[in-house]
Each structure stands twice: as structure tokens, then as C-alpha cells.
Amino acid sequence: MKTSHRIMGAALAVLATAALTSCGSGSEPAADGSATLTFLIDNSQGTTATAKALTDAFMQANPKIKIETETRPGGSEGDNIVKTRLSTGDMTDVFWYNSGSLLQAINPAQTMVDLTGDPVLQNVQKDYLPVVSQGGKVYGVPAGTLTGGGILYNRKVYDKLGLKVPATWAEFMANNDKIKAAGITAVISTFKDTWTSQLFVLGDYYNVQAAVPNFAQEYTAGKAKFATTPAALAGFEHLAEVFTKKYMNDGYGSATNDQGVKMLAEGKGAHYAMLSGALPPVIETLPQAGTDVGFFGIPGTDATKHGATVWEPSGIYIAKTSEKLDAAKKFLAFVASPAAADAINKAVPPTGPYRITGAKLPDNAIQAAKDLQTYVDEGRTAPALEFVSPVKGPSLEQITVAVGSGLTPPAEGGAQYDKDVEKQAKQLGLDGW
Known part of the structure; x- marks a missing residue:
């Protein structure tokens, strides 16, 4: 899911960074090893809290290195800021940005330091590396x-x-029937925040990959389409079926994500197609969300192949223009260590497992994160399509709102998305389009 789910905030706050006269140029350290790094992050609550935990812990362990943090807006405005600063050579030493398809669009080979084979990566799980790579190089x-x-x-x-976690879509719908009969909203929908309508489609990618293992490659090449691939079209059909069977809450068209999470935590609704990352921000006001809300992958057609789609962590990168390479690499090596995970755990409830070898979820982790850990441990996950393909059409959330509201048939919605994707693929100059 692009960055539309991130909290949009105020204008970019730029902190002036004074050059230290003791610092040398290039990657040469100062005589006493001191340095000041600048670090650009988005201004969402989760990112700022995580970044503060990381920088505070790092500076405590490395008192000669200071990190000054700048914030930027989220969403497309923030994407444009990152692209502009990279293209003009005005990027901070290190920066926090998306992994997956959005990374591909900012030309990492020209703008970032190549970390391939560097000790910085020694604790990073190999499954993560492809989403921060381009052309076989890791960034x-x-x-x-x-x-x-x-x-x-x-x-x-x-x-x-007396319900059990469903392993197939038929079992899921049977649970919904029982929940509806009990007078509880079966499936919460919050279409005022249009991005939330996409999860039945995007979260179904594990099942698409299980049915069509080469879908991502064929899709990227312009050969596979949502409308003509039954496994891919299923997500649109799920949306339509939930609407047709009247499982959704009253006022779903004007409901917000915050209202949906509250409704779920309070037991007024039983299911919410959503990211596990929606839970930590509400734990303080709705502590039951940490224990009463669990997670399961969108069920497919084969119970023996039940799994879950995951959104990989964003990445932290070093700008090629940085003159403090040694200090920057030392910071990234810390970020990719169990010690960093421990620091984060004290500040922010993790939304799922870490991609760092040796990093553990705390005993008091939210239940949804523990449930996701089980999928990871059992090897039953697949990254969302946007992490294995650079193609992500910008209009999906409008299309899924229409399908999920009964305004557009699912087959037509799939065809509309194929057209939306085609425009973006041509803009990227991909072969086969």
C-alpha cells in the first residue's frame, strides 16, 4: 500500500545543521572520531517515536556521534521532497524511506551508497534484502x-x-453469518479513509502467489492482468461479496479508520480488513486492542496453503552525497542489530516481527504481532505485490471503494485497475507495455 496510510502532518520542519570544524571531508573521520549526522524521517507518530528510540540509543552507545533529525510530511508530498532533495544533492546523510516499488522510483544506484556485501548487513535477514535492492545491489x-x-x-x-480462525474463504463467510446472526457487525468497513478499502485486494496477494507463482513477474511485464487472472480478481470479488451479504457496519461510507479500530477493539465489530500497524497508535486509549484483537491472513481456497501477506519495513539509507560515510555506516549497523530492536520495543509496540536476526518480540507484544510471528516462523508469508513489482496504480483505493459499495461489479473493477496500472507502467518505461 503506497504511503497514503501514513499520517499527513504539517509542513516540513527543517533543522539547521552546523558543520563541525573538526570533521574531515569525504569518509575520513575527525581526529577524535566525532561527527554529526543528519537524518530525514516522515512525521507520522510511529516513525518519529521509532526514530527517536533508535537515535537516542545509538548516541548513548556512541557519544562522539550526534544525530540531528529532520521531519517531512508523509504521502505524495513527502515522496516529492525526498526525490527533490536526492536529485539536487541536498539530502541528509541518512534518511528513512519506503522499501519496495517506491524505492525503485528514486534511482538508488545514482543517489544512495551501495551496501552490497558490507558488514552493515550482517544481521539483516536475507528475505528482506530484495525490497531494498535494485539491479542486484543492496541499499x-x-x-x-x-x-x-x-x-x-x-x-x-x-x-x-465458539468460532475458530478460518483457513478458507468459505469458513470466513460462515463465521460472518454467525456473527451477523448474533447482532454484531461482521465486517467493519471505513471508506471515508479511502485507502482502507484496498486491503481485501492487496492483502490477498499471498493467495495470488500461491496460485500463480510467477504472477509478479508476468504482471510487471504487462502479461498478467487482474481482470483475467482468477486468483487476482478474487480480492475484488471478496469486496463485492461482503457488501452483497450485508456484513458491513451502518455508515461505512463515512466511517474513518480510527472509528473502525475503536469499533473492533470494543467488540462492536468482529472483523476488519486492515494492517496490523493500525493498532499500536491506539493502545494508549484502547489498551484492549493489544490483547483482544488478533490477526489472520485473508483466507484463500485451500486450507493447507493458508498464509498471510506482509508489508516489509521501510528502509534507512545513506545518501551518496554524505561526507560522513563511516559514521553513517556505524548508525545503520546499529539500526540492523538486536540492540536497536530492544530500544524500539521500549518505545513503540511492534506491529510484527523484525527482519533482524536475533531480534525478538517482547513478551508484552500485541496479540496481532504474535499471530503474525507464527506465520513468519512457519514460512507462510509473502510480501505484498508492491514489494515484488514496481507497478502500483494510483487509483486503486477509489476503485475498491466503488466495488465495496456495490457501485462497480468486481470484474469491471479489476479491468479498471488494469487500465490504471498501464498508465503507471508506461510512465516508468517498463518493457512490455
């Missing part, structure tokens, strides 16, 4: 944790009604 380390994209569910509602 970043994971910032934070995996996020699951699937179904958040109220465990107390399940216990009350």
Missing part, C-alpha cells in the same frame, strides 16, 4: 518491523460465539 537496512495485511479480529467475539 538499505530495515527500519522497524513487518506489518501484516489481512483480517484483524476480535478474539472475545470469537470466544463468545
Whole structure:
């Protein structure tokens, strides 16, 4: 899911960074090893809290290196700021940015330091490396944790009604029937925040990959289409079926993501197709969201192949223009260490497992993160399509709102998205389009 789910904030706050007269040029350290690094992050609550935990812990362990943090807006405005600063040579020493398809669009080979084979990566899990790579070269380390994209569910509602976590779509719909009969909203929908309508499609990619293992490659090459690939079209069909069977909450068209999470945590709704990252920000006001809400992957057609789609962590990268390479690499090596995970755990409830060898979820991790850890441990995950293909059409959330509201048939929605994707693929200059 692009960056539309991130909190949009105020204008970019730029902190002036004074050059230290003791610092040398290039990658040469100062005589006493001191340095000041600048670090650009987005201004969402989760990112700022995580970045503060990382920088505070690093500076405590490395008192000669100071890190000054700048913030930028999220969403497309923030994307443009990152692109502009990289293209003009005005980027901070290190910066936090998306992994996956959005990384491909900022030309890392020309703008970032190549970390391929560097000791900085020694603790980074190999499964993560492809989403911060281009042309076989690695450019970043994971910032934070995996996020699951699937179904958040109220465990107390399940216990009350004697339900089991479904392994197939048919079992999921049978659970919805029982929940609806009990007078509880079966599937929460929050279409005022249009990005939330995409999860039944984007979160279904594990099942697409299981059915069509080469879908990402064929899709990127302009050969595979949503409208003509039954496994890919299924996400649109799921949206339509949930609407047709009247499982959704009243006022779903004007409901917000915050309202949806609250409704789920309070047991007024049983299911919410959502990212596990939606939970930590509300733990302070809705502590039951940490224990009463669990997670399962969107079920497919084969119970023996049930798994979950995951959103990989963003990356932290070193700008090629940085003159403090040694200090920057030392910071990235810390970010990609169990010690960094421990620092994050004390500040921010993790939304899922880390991509760092040796990093563990805390005992008090939210239940949804523990559930996602089980999928990871059992090898039943697949990255969302945007992490294995550079193609992501910008209009998906409008299309899925229309399908999920009964305004557009699912087959037509799939065809509309194929056209939307085609425009973007041509803009990227991809072969086959």
C-alpha cells in the first residue's frame, strides 16, 4: 500500500545543521572520531517515536556521534521532497524511506551508497534484502518491523460465539453469518479513509502467489492482468461479496479508520480488513486492542496453503552525497542489530516481527504481532505485490471503494485497475507495455 496510510502532518520542519570544524571531508573521520549526522524521517507518530528510540540509543552507545533529525510530511508530498532533495544533492546523510516499488522510483544506484556485501548487513535477514535492492545491489537496512495485511479480529467475539480462525474463504463467510446472526457487525468497513478499502485486494496477494507463482513477474511485464487472472480478481470479488451479504457496519461510507479500530477493539465489530500497524497508535486509549484483537491472513481456497501477506519495513539509507560515510555506516549497523530492536520495543509496540536476526518480540507484544510471528516462523508469508513489482496504480483505493459499495461489479473493477496500472507502467518505461 503506497504511503497514503501514513499520517499527513504539517509542513516540513527543517533543522539547521552546523558543520563541525573538526570533521574531515569525504569518509575520513575527525581526529577524535566525532561527527554529526543528519537524518530525514516522515512525521507520522510511529516513525518519529521509532526514530527517536533508535537515535537516542545509538548516541548513548556512541557519544562522539550526534544525530540531528529532520521531519517531512508523509504521502505524495513527502515522496516529492525526498526525490527533490536526492536529485539536487541536498539530502541528509541518512534518511528513512519506503522499501519496495517506491524505492525503485528514486534511482538508488545514482543517489544512495551501495551496501552490497558490507558488514552493515550482517544481521539483516536475507528475505528482506530484495525490497531494498535494485539491479542486484543492496541499499538499505530495515527500519522497524513487518506489518501484516489481512483480517484483524476480535478474539472475545470469537470466544463468545465458539468460532475458530478460518483457513478458507468459505469458513470466513460462515463465521460472518454467525456473527451477523448474533447482532454484531461482521465486517467493519471505513471508506471515508479511502485507502482502507484496498486491503481485501492487496492483502490477498499471498493467495495470488500461491496460485500463480510467477504472477509478479508476468504482471510487471504487462502479461498478467487482474481482470483475467482468477486468483487476482478474487480480492475484488471478496469486496463485492461482503457488501452483497450485508456484513458491513451502518455508515461505512463515512466511517474513518480510527472509528473502525475503536469499533473492533470494543467488540462492536468482529472483523476488519486492515494492517496490523493500525493498532499500536491506539493502545494508549484502547489498551484492549493489544490483547483482544488478533490477526489472520485473508483466507484463500485451500486450507493447507493458508498464509498471510506482509508489508516489509521501510528502509534507512545513506545518501551518496554524505561526507560522513563511516559514521553513517556505524548508525545503520546499529539500526540492523538486536540492540536497536530492544530500544524500539521500549518505545513503540511492534506491529510484527523484525527482519533482524536475533531480534525478538517482547513478551508484552500485541496479540496481532504474535499471530503474525507464527506465520513468519512457519514460512507462510509473502510480501505484498508492491514489494515484488514496481507497478502500483494510483487509483486503486477509489476503485475498491466503488466495488465495496456495490457501485462497480468486481470484474469491471479489476479491468479498471488494469487500465490504471498501464498508465503507471508506461510512465516508468517498463518493457512490455
